[in-house]
Amino acid sequence: MHDLEIWNHFIEEDVLPQRNEQIKSLHTYYVQHKKxxxxxxVPLFDQFCEKVRLQQQEGQLMKCAYLHLSLLRTSLNEGKPVYMLEASDRDTQSKVQLTPFHYDAGWIYRFADAWDQACEEKRRRYINRIHRHSFEVWKARQLYPFHIYMVHAVRYAMDTIRQLVSFQSLEKDSTFEVRVVNFGILRSVNLCIASMKGNVPPLLAKGGWKISRIRNTSMNILPRSTCPAAISKVLI
Known part of the structure; x- marks a missing residue:
């Protein structure tokens, strides 16, 4: 077989079935351990929102436009799958705000690691016809099915989070959104967990909270404010 045929056979017969198996296992784990x-x-969001509220009181942050839970790709590459909470107003939304509020998502990415190990065993059988680096580059763009479980978790937690005093006390912009973000790859996928139109409290805003899928079609790493996106929204 030619190199391309070998590659396609590897992906279709070895890699994707292995990923499906790990996603099934991840789904089972999530359902069993969701609570x-x-x-x-929830406590992490509570501490973070209290910190943001104090920043607003001190004039360091204006009305909050976004709360991001962002996957730190550098940490992921180092074997530490961490999401960082950050807040921004309209003036700072294009800047990364480094914070100490980190969430360890090891329960998600250990299934991605298991997938990688299973694929490596399969790859070696091709006797150097498929290079490890080529697979790593391809794999880095295929983590969305794992990342989506962070989205599921935050979406499920929002009913509790939005009742927190710290969260309700935030001064929110009329376009306020909570997003789970996967930056740092060639094609990033960002999901808007919740949005609130106007200044109506979220518990009273019927239909105000939404989930959106935002797919960045840029082939470069761009500031958030410049990322082109196609958006579809589903009421929750």
Whole structure:
């Protein structure tokens, strides 16, 4: 077989079936441990929102436009799958705001690691016809099915988070959104977990909270404010 045929055979017969198996296992884990996962997320959001509220009181941050839970790609590459909470107003939304509020998503990415190990065993059988680096580059763009479980967790937690005093006390922009973000790859996928139109409190804003899928079609790493996106929204 030619190199391209070998590559396609490897992906279709070895890689994708292995990924499907790991996603099934991840789904089972998430369903069984969802309450424990949320119990870890909510206190982190509570502490973070309190910090943001103090920043607003001190004039360091204006009305909050976005709360981001962003996957730190450098940490992921180092074997530490961490999402960082950050807040921004309209003036700072294009800048990364480094914070100490980190969430360990090891429960998600250990399934991605297991997928990688299974694929490596399969790859070696091709006797140097498929290079490890080529597979790593391809794999880095295929993590969305794992990342989506962070989205599921935050979306599920929002009913509790939005009732927190710290969250309700935030001064929110009329376009306020909570997003789970996967930056740092050639094609990033960002998901808007919740948005609120106007200044109506979220518990009273019927249909105000939405989930959106935002797919960045740029082939470069761009500031958030410049990322082109196609958006579809589903009421939750």
């Amino acid at each position: 424990q996962i949320i119990a870890q997320l």
